[in-house]
Amino acid sequence: MKKLISILLLSLYLVSTTELYQFLKIPVLIEHYLEHKEEDPNITIGSFFKIHYDNPVKDSDYTKDQQLPFVSHAAHLIIVCTPATPFTFHLFDKESNPIIKSKQTFYKSIFYNKDILNSIWQPPKSC
Numbered sequence: 001m002k003k004l005i006s007i008l009l010l011s012l013y014l015v016s017t018t019e020l021y022q023f024l025k026i027p028v029l030i031e032h033y034l035e036h037k038e039e040d041p042n043i044t045i046g047s048f049f050k051i052h053y054d055n056p057v058k059d060s061d062y063t064k065d066q067q068l069p070f071v072s073h074a075a076h077l078i079i080v081c082t083p084a085t086p087f088t089f090h091l092f093d094k095e096s097n098p099i100i101k102s103k104q105t106f107y108k109s110i111f112y113n114k115d116i117l118n119s120i121w122q123p124p125k126s127c
Helices: 002-017 019-039 045-054 114-120
Strands: none
Touching: 002 019, 019 045
């Protein structure tokens, strides 16, 4: 059951976000081919595809031709991000608050204990 549900959800996702939905138009393709077959019994499937896909022409059934699969494409899954407030950019000639750089020395750090380091690193002593 889980496999069936996952296949169904994946199929729905792919059909709605990719060009796979075009395959759902195949019955329209078959119906339109049969209409052309009634008008001209000598038409082959290859010549039908050449007429409609190779060099499409605006003729009397142009609206029907546009309903065929892979003739017209739609943009799916368009994401538009707009800021909630307008973004403004202010440039000033002079800095209102100049940055004061201070030199920070390591020996004033709270992690540095001079007594501990002096007890560890001592020169060798002679007896």
